[in-house]
Amino acid sequence: MNKLYKSLGALFATALILTIGISCSENRAAEAKKGTEETPGTSNIDVDVSEVIAEIQPTMYGIFFEDINFAIDGGLYAELVKNRSFEFDKPLRGWTVLKDQGLGVRTLPMNTGNPRNPRYLRIQIDETGSGAGLKNEGFRGMGIKENIPHDFSIQVRGVEGNVSAIRIELTDSQDNVIAEGRVNGITNDWQTLETSFTPSKTESNATMNIWFEGEGVVDIDMVSLFPTDTWKGRKKGLRADLVQLLADMEPGFLRFPGGCIVEGFDLSQRYQWKNTVGDIDERVVTINRWNFEFDHRPAPDYYQSFGVGFYEYFLLAEDLKAEPMPIINCGMACQFNTGELVPLDELQPYIQDALDLIEFANGSVDTKWGKLRADMGHPEPFNMKMIGVGNEQWGPQYIERYVPMVQAIKQKYPEMQIIAATGSDGSIFPNGEEEIDYLWEQWRKLQPEIVDEHFYRNPDWFRESADWYDDYDRNGPKLFVGEYASQSVGVASPENKNNWETAMSEAAFITGLERNAEVVTMTSYAPLFAHAEGWQWTPDLIWFNNLEAYATPNYHVQKLFSTNRGTHLINIKEDGKDLSGQNGLYATASKDEESGDLIIKFVNTTGQDKQLNFTVNGVDALPDTGKLLVLKGDLSSENSFDGANVKPEERSVKVGGTTFSIPSASYSMSVLRVQMSDLGS
Structure with a gap:
């Protein structure tokens, strides 16, 4: 049964976004420090290497990509000329x-x-x-x-x-x-x-x-x-510094092209993948749906040249060694905007687009769309395994369109994994709780492989909700937490900050996602990129200008989880209980059968340093030293183009035997890796 969503505040003054009113960071920090007087400074933690709870999927940590905040034109796509083919609403704009x-x-x-x-x-x-x-x-x-x-x-x-x-x-x-x-x-x-x-x-x-x-x-x-200094030196390619930041995360998947951009303000502005492939000068320039969305950040010059289209997305996923995850329109425009619907008897072109996309990605060179892929330079298939049907749709109209689309896909490609939606964050769209409950009733009947859930909440919620998936049905669809980000002020508020409090709170929440790896198989932060002078939405994972980029504290949290994923979730307890926020401490443990490492990730959300006393069962002995990676800072700390106030620090720590102690600094996230000769069965 899906948990009931909590009401988080007042409506934001836009047709798309509803704001969550929350207390300021300073007040939360004061409350956190006030509580440290009663917080024990020592925790005794048991880890059992031999007790495997679940496999952690290679797709556990990935990337959500949407062309918002000038993420592509003016960002990832290295083209420097705006309106190069004079197709904007005003032909001489730019x-x-x-x-x-x-x-x-x-x-x-x-x-x-x-x-x-x-x-x-x-x-x-x-x-x-x-x-x-x-x-x-x-x-x-x-x-x-x-x-x-x-x-x-x-x-x-x-x-x-x-x-x-x-x-x-x-x-x-x-x-x-x-x-x-x-x-x-x-x-x-x-x-x-x-x-x-x-x-x-x-x-x-x-x-x-x-x-x-x-x-x-x-x-x-x-x-x-x-x-000419593009990613991999490809002519007319991508900005190498931005792609490198993605590659450094070692993502398990790449979700594209969004996001609300899939739906469009109305169906005429929906994302149509066939308009984004083939010769560059034959791709159909389209207004970006974020062009006029926000009164606080109008962007009349925001269009999509599709220099980065579906071919480039697939190629990027291949470069990143990530599974490609395209999301397709299901005949519904954004329900926060027009909510325009294609009549059911006119749905066939949308179904055909989905079938043709799979052929483009996976078909042989003897097929129409497989030949186009080959003509573009990639005769080998991209080996796409999953496809999302709709983005943030809800209501019976979604089910009416979802069912025939999925039936057609499964009839021709039975092995294709389907990703279904549950609307947006239930706290920020009309009748959210009821709508999500309705969809879960449908998904329990229709059994898509994966269901996508989104969360845009305040930092307190993320810290309090590390147990969110503890009671989800293990026999139902798997979970994709496809969009989430802690909002320091309110959903999409222009005053949101990528500060350490938001990142630390996300880290606490992610331990709960990983601890439920039996049902949660994919996760991604959103949005990904933001141009420092062209953004519409905050917060964002990576900020850039025309020459430079910097990683936020939130990015470093994502990277630490992704690059220290492990292959198998193992048991970690304090006094027989999961570490899901007791005394402000969160933790998860895994073993990596590829590297032979024991990996323990822990987050201390209190204002007091702690001493963590570990007992490891299931092995004879540990080596003398391990590697400790630590992220920490003041709750209000942010990174910028001038430097990183929050970034990982690495040092060696003494381990040895089967018992050891590790310090956990106040307001910190840490990752301990210990190389072992025997990780148990």
Whole structure:
């Protein structure tokens, strides 16, 4: 039986988000410190290596990816030009016409007749003077790196006159030229002209000028600029520093492309994977559903170029050695917005999209969609094993669409694992408790392999809910905690902080997820990325600007759990009870049959240092030393571009025999690893 959700506060003033009113961090910290006077400073803990409770799945810790907060265009996707094909609502959004006073220069958006790339720009230059051209502002500027070659390309054709070349300049924030290039050979036929140049200076707020040499009429499209230091050196690829942060987490899965972005504000704006594959200039630019969602952070320039589409998502999952987990639209727009439904007798195209996606991921090169994958550079299948049907849907309308979609998938691909939803966090959507209870009644009948639950709550809730899954049915569907994050102020409040209190509280909660590995098989924090000057939602796992990125305390918690997962959950108790918050202490233990390590993770949420006395059963003796990783800080501590106030510290600790003591600092998370010759059976 699903637990009843607790009411957490007042509604947030937006159609999508409802705010949870909570006390401030300082008050919570004061209460925590006040309680330490009665908190024992010593705990006696028993670990039994021989008592395996459950396997911990390789997918236990993964990544939720949604294009929110300029996570892709302006973020992971290394393209530096905004609105490169003039497809935004305003064709010149992001561009400025450059010309001398009084010169006759006009820009005319033209229609190609191609529904996949409908616009190009016609430049009419009546008199050149000292220069006529266009400036592109990039995504809150362009991040340009000294001594790194940058590749420029443009689709261009001459229409009349003698425009014969285009000169390219990169300028710094003071309009000083820091790189120059030139393309020649404009003809009356469309062609792609390319050049490369190396900036003389690093600049986070650069702009790009393109100057036309000559007079007449010229057409341009797909104006592009990429650095060459991309992930794995792939041309027109991904930002290497951001992908590396993901790779360092060693994720077990990659969920994409969201999130509410799957649903769209209405069905016309839903994510359609077929529009995101094939040639880059044939991918259908679409407004991002976060473009207009938040009054506190409007983003009228937020569109999706789909330079990162489903092929790139699958490729990224492969690079990360993570299971790909696509989520598909089930004929329902976001129920926080329009809630638009496709009629049931018109659902077939949505079903076919799901079947074709599986063929694209796994089909042979002799199939239509498998051939497209091969033509894009990957003849081998991606070996997709699971697919999500709907994101945060609820109500009988969801079940009516879910059932025929799943029946069709299972009929053709019976081995495919289905992920079903339970709506959003029950505390933040209308009639949440009743809606979730209704869906669980359905899932107990329909038996999807996995059910996805979401939690956006205050730090207290995360600390108090480490036992959330203790009573879930072990014979029902497995659980995917697909979105969760501690909110320091309220759900999606612009004042939320990625501070140590939120991260520590999540760590306490995660021990409960891992301790219930028999039923919880996948978990992921959300959202993943945020541009420091382009975000809409907080908190977020990784923050970046045009040149740099930093990991939050929450990131370090996720990474410590993921990289110290273990393969088998084992018994750990204090006075015969699970460590799920008694006296502010949380813990879980596992063994790793691949490395031969015993792994103990423990979180001290009190303001008092503790001494943990361990007795380990099921082994003859322990080695003399182990490795201890510790995350700690003041509850209000945050990381930033200037440095990390909260990051793991590693040291050796004395172990030996079968009994030992380990210190647990106040407000800390620790991971103990002990290499062992015999981990028991």
